[in-house]
Amino acid sequence: MTKAEIVKMADKEKVRFLRLQFTDIFGVIKNVEVPRSQLDKALDGEILFDGSSIEGFARIEESDMLLVPDLSTFRIFPWAREPDGGKVARLICDIYHPNGKSFDGCPRQTLKKVTERAKKMGYSMMAGIEAEFFLFHKDASGNVLTKTHDAGGYFDLAPIDLGETVRREIVEVLQTIGFEVEAAHHEVAPGQHEIDFKYAEAVATADNVVTFRFIVRKVATLRGMHATFMPKPLHGINGSGMHTHQSLFKDGKNIFHDPKGSWQLSKTMLAYIGGLLAHARGMVAVTNPLINSYKRLVPGYEAPTNVAWSERNRSPLARVPDRRGTGTRVELRMPDPSCNPYLALAVMLASGLDGIQQKLDPGPPVNKNIYEMSRRERARHRITDLPADLNEAVNAMEKDALVQSTLGEHIFNHYITAKREEWHQYIASVHPWEHERYLSLY
Numbered sequence: 001m002t003k004a005e006i007v008k009m010a011d012k013e014k015v016r017f018l019r020l021q022f023t024d025i026f027g028v029i030k031n032v033e034v035p036r037s038q039l040d041k042a043l044d045g046e047i048l049f050d051g052s053s054i055e056g057f058a059r060i061e062e063s064d065m066l067l068v069p070d071l072s073t074f075r076i077f078p079w080a081r082e083p084d085g086g087k088v089a090r091l092i093c094d095i096y097h098p099n100g101k102s103f104d105g106c107p108r109q110t111l112k113k114v115t116e117r118a119k120k121m122g123y124s125m126m127a128g129i130e131a132e133f134f135l136f137h138k139d140a141s142g143n144v145l146t147k148t149h150d151a152g153g154y155f156d157l158a159p160i161d162l163g164e165t166v167r168r169e170i171v172e173v174l175q176t177i178g179f180e181v182e183a184a185h186h187e188v189a190p191g192q193h194e195i196d197f198k199y200a201e202a203v204a205t206a207d208n209v210v211t212f213r214f215i216v217r218k219v220a221t222l223r224g225m226h227a228t229f230m231p232k233p234l235h236g237i238n239g240s241g242m243h244t245h246q247s248l249f250k251d252g253k254n255i256f257h258d259p260k261g262s263w264q265l266s267k268t269m270l271a272y273i274g275g276l277l278a279h280a281r282g283m284v285a286v287t288n289p290l291i292n293s294y295k296r297l298v299p300g301y302e303a304p305t306n307v308a309w310s311e312r313n314r315s316p317l318a319r320v321p322d323r324r325g326t327g328t329r330v331e332l333r334m335p336d337p338s339c340n341p342y343l344a345l346a347v348m349l350a351s352g353l354d355g356i357q358q359k360l361d362p363g364p365p366v367n368k369n370i371y372e373m374s375r376r377e378r379a380r381h382r383i384t385d386l387p388a389d390l391n392e393a394v395n396a397m398e399k400d401a402l403v404q405s406t407l408g409e410h411i412f413n414h415y416i417t418a419k420r421e422e423w424h425q426y427i428a429s430v431h432p433w434e435h436e437r438y439l440s441l442y
Contacts, residue, residue, distance in 0.1 A: 275355020
C-alpha cells in the first residue's frame, strides 16, 4: 500500500490510533502508539523513541532511534474499537538511527541482510512455520494456572477439546487481517493447539509469526484464558515446537526438487541440509533460546535431540516430507515458538546457504528410529547430539563463526551476555525439586 492509500483507508475505517511495532533481540513485541494526528509523520518514518529502554538496543548516550514502517504491513485490528467507533491499526517497523543509518540491533534488518545475500546467489527463501501453543485457565484473581482446559489429544474435537471455540476465534481474527489459514487442530498434549498458515517469503513469515503470537494471546485473554508459547510448560507431556519448513526458489521454481536426483532431491537441497546440520549446534541457542527450551529437547516426546536428517522419520533434526515438485522442502524440527523468528530464520537461511557454498554432504537419510539405535550405529551414521542445556548451547554458539557473522557484533554480544546471565540466575536458584529430593534426606 502507498502512503495515500493507508491514509484513505485509515479515515474510512475511523482509525484513531496507530501502533508502530517492532521486536527486541529476544523476539518480545514492542510498540509505540501514536494518535491519528501523527499518522503522516509516522508513515514518513519520523517517530522517535528511546532505544535505551529496550533490552539489547542502545546505550543511554545514543538512545534516540527512528521507527521506519513497512507500509505493506498495515493492518486494522478487528476488536480494537474506541467508544466512538474508532479503531486501532498497526505497522511493523525497522529501526534506524536519526542520521538515517540502519541500526545493527534491529532483528528484522538482520534477516533482511541474509535474504539479500540469498538474492545475490539467485535464491529466494520460502518458509512455512507451525507454531504450537498451550491454553491455560486463570484463577479468580487473574493469575495463570498450569491447569489445562481439556483432556484432548492429537486431532480430538469437542466436547473433549474445550479450546475449539477459542481456536476458531483466533482463526477468524487472523483471516480478518489477511492470513491464509490452512488448518487448525488440537495437538498431542492436553491444552495444546496448532494453527497453520500459508508459507511466504522469509521476512513476511517472520512478521506473520510475531503477529500470530500476539493475536493468539490477545484472543485468549479476551476469553479469560492464557495462551503461552513457553516450550515445555508441563512435565511429562509433549512441549511446543515451531517446526520450520523451508525451500529455495529461483525464477519462480523450487530448486530443491530434482526428479533425477537421489530421493528426487537436488544437490542444492542436499547441500542446504548439510549446512543446517553443520551449524545446528551453533544456532540452537537462537532457535531454542530459553532454559526451558532444553526440557523439551529430550528423548521420548517427539522433539529432536539428534543432528541427522531423514525422509519420513521424525526422530532426527531435519525431515523431508513426502511431497515433491513445488512442495519439496526440508522441515527443521528443533526450533520452538519462544524464539525471535527474525533471528531464527536468519541463522537457518545463512546455515543453508553456507552448506550450498561449501557443497556440504549431509550423508544418506537416517530412516530408522534413532532413539532405538546403539551407540555404535549412531557413530556409523555420524549422528551427534544437540546441546543438553542453554549453557552448552551458548558455548557452541560462541564457537560458530557463521552464526556470529550472521547476527552481527551488536546482537551477538548482547545476546550472549543476556543468556549467560539467564543461566547464572538459574543455576544459583534453589528449586522446589531440590527441596523434595534433598531436604529431608540430608
